[in-house]
Amino acid sequence: MLDIPSRVRVHVETLLAAQNDMGVCDAFEQYAPVGRPGAMNAPHPPKVAGIDSTVPAPAHTVAPPPAAPDTSPSSPSGPHARPAGALLQDRLAGWVSDLTTLNELTERLARTNGLDAALKELLRAGAALVGARRGLAVLEPDDGLGPDTTIGLGLARADLGHIETVPRSAMPYGTLLDTAAGLPGGDGEDVRPDLFAEDGLDPRHREVAGRLGYAACYALPLSTEAAGRLGAAVWFYDEPAEPAERRRHLAGLYLRFATEHLARLLDTERTRACMATVYEELLPSRLPRVPGVQLASRHRTGPRGGGDWYDALPLPDAALGLAVGSVTGAGPGAIAAMGRLRASLRAYAVMEGEDPVAVLSDLELLLRLTEPARSATALFAYCEPALRRITMAGAGHCPPLVLGERRTEFVETSVSAPLGMLACWEAPSVEFQVSSGETVLLYTDGLLHRTGESVDRAFARLHTAAASVPRALRHDPAAVADHVLHTVLPNGLDVTDGAEDVALLAARFE
Known part of the structure; x- marks a missing residue:
């Protein structure tokens, strides 16, 4: 029996299994030349990607020259010819080295x-x-x-x-x-x-x-x-x-x-691009222009596509409706549910927008009757720009943030359950005033979840980011939204394919 080292024996089954895949019928005659092993069939792996980070110098040879006949005493034809087992071990070790190299490279690629x-x-x-x-x-x-x-x-x-x-x-x-x-x-x-x-x-x-x-x-x-x-x-x-x-x-x-x-x-990339396109089409193509208010929005879609959304629509009597929300789940089903929920909220807001509680109550009834297995959070604000007055109701959603020259604070809202969680949803509305030059920031919980921190620490990070908006940028709601987004989610956490969806809506009152 040949005395094959253990580092060779451990790969023998792998070699036999890979023999057909490599297209080699005779590993000892077709894959390696007889004689001393060359650079690619040495017992030790060459320095290649996956084993050594340095790329080897180019091998500028059309084909290796034929080996000169060895007339030394150790030549196979000499008096001290190498045993056949040693040649077999050299060839097998070279093959193992090449397969090990391929394994290392394919593992790196698979990651x-x-x-x-x-x-x-x-x-x-x-x-x-x-x-x-x-x-x-x-x-x-x-x-x-x-x-x-x-x-x-x-x-x-x-x-x-x-x-x-x-x-x-x-x-x-x-x-x-x-x-x-x-x-x-x-x-x-x-x-x-x-x-x-x-x-x-x-x-x-x-x-x-x-x-x-x-x-x-x-x-x-x-x-x-x-x-x-x-x-x-x-x-x-x-x-x-x-x-x-x-x-x-x-x-x-x-x-x-x-x-x-x-x-x-490629299949994953195409699916993601398709989902992102559908998601974009279901969100507002542009924000309305309402006297007395400047609007800006930012959103990021997760890899599977989710149900976070925002909306802004002009209402009768020079009013403005602002909304953000999130549907549970991810993928095509969540995106479709988000589209239906947003369209329904727009209809209810036009009919009874001055009463945000009624808007969310109707939305909750629709969700419970049409999609009983799904829940959602939502926040709807009825804004009167001329009076700089906002009436708002929320269903399990994060409180908005008001930032201006003299304050940066969360709006006090009542604790309420998400839509679809109770047999009959209702919560009181909140009314508050904003000063000239102040910005109201509405956002989804994906902004907090992407930080990877606890809820309390994520809220503190958001408050700090809003308070740190430079004075020169506060007149532009788009600059405010960008600053908050990149400060709360630094080091690439705000990229499009993050784990959570993010929707951000900023309204600056003049």
């Missing part, structure tokens, strides 16, 4: 959760596998539904601009995207080992290659039978070169996995 991040990781890993320093990935799904994007590795924005001036058909990614070569079952690669030696090289391509300092390139399609053709990736060499057959095989295996991962991310 990405966005298209841009996945494409950047793909370029870094691919550059290490094919021995290049720079690269370019073009995402262009063949179904025409997008999104289309271009990501570079080691290329500045200006460099990408220069490359885009080259006729598409002259670039390797254009060949793969516009011909059958990039389709599943096509040629599957575009190898140009010495660009400046090509007789038919496009003059503009020659000029750009000289400007950017690359002399060779290697391109692979991002396509599989299941995902179709999503795009292509190309890596650039500083000198005439091309990756050896073994490196090309590993890169092809990696890109097969990468394409499937990109297809999943």
Whole structure:
């Protein structure tokens, strides 16, 4: 029995399971040459992305030269020939090293959760596998539904601009995207080992290659039978070169996995964009202009799409209705329920807006009869700009915040249950005055939840953010809303795809 080290034995089952996937029928004859292991089949993994953060220097060789015959005493033909078991262990260790490298790289790619991040990781890993320093990935799904994007590795924005001036058909990614070569079952690669030696090289391509300092390139399609053709990736060499057959095989295996991962991310991105579009269409397309009041709004949609909403509508007698609310749940059902609730509140506000309690009572009855399994919070304010008087009622919603030159305080509202939680909802309304130049801030609880803190600390953070609005910005409700949003949710917590929806409505009274 061969004395195979434990670090090799532990992967034997993995090797056997992956043998068919790698397309290798004889691992010892087809995958590794006989003799001393080369750079890609050494017992220890090479420095590649996922194992070492440093990308190796390009391997500028068309093919490894044949090994010179070994006439030393340790040569297999000499008196002290290496045993066959040692050669087997070397070859098997090289194969284990390559599979371990692929495992590390695919695990790193699987941890990405966005298209841009996945494409950047793909370029870094691919550059290490094919021995290049720079690269370019073009995402262009063949179904025409997008999104289309271009990501570079080691290329500045200006460099990408220069490359885009080259006729598409002259670039390797254009060949793969516009011909059958990039389709599943096509040629599957575009190898140009010495660009400046090509007789038919496009003059503009020659000029750009000289400007950017690359002399060779290697391109692979991002396509599989299941995902179709999503795009292509190309890596650039500083000198005439091309990756050896073994490196090309590993890169092809990696890109097969990468394409499937990109297809999943693409479906998620399209769903998210569709949900965001529906959400946008159900919110006010523009805010009304009412004498005596300036309005501004901000909203952020979670990845699944939720039920937070806001509204502002002119009412009879030069009045103004302001509303914010939140429907339980997420996804298409919550968005649809939000749209129905907002439309109903607008109708009730037009008929009986001067009585906010009646508006919310009717809304609660509608919700209980039509969607008994769902609850919602809401706040409706009836504003009289000429008198700077506001009458307001809330159903389980956060109290509004008033900020001005002399005060920054929450409006005292009565504690009430959300809509749909009780057999019959009713709560008293609150009436208060605002001074000239003061801003009333209405918001949903997503603004508090995104902070990740307790409710008390989140309210304190909101109060501090409102009090810290610079004096020069207080005349502009949009600037006030932006300052509050970015102060309460710093370090990217206010991005569109945060976990919670956020709706913010600011009304400044003149």
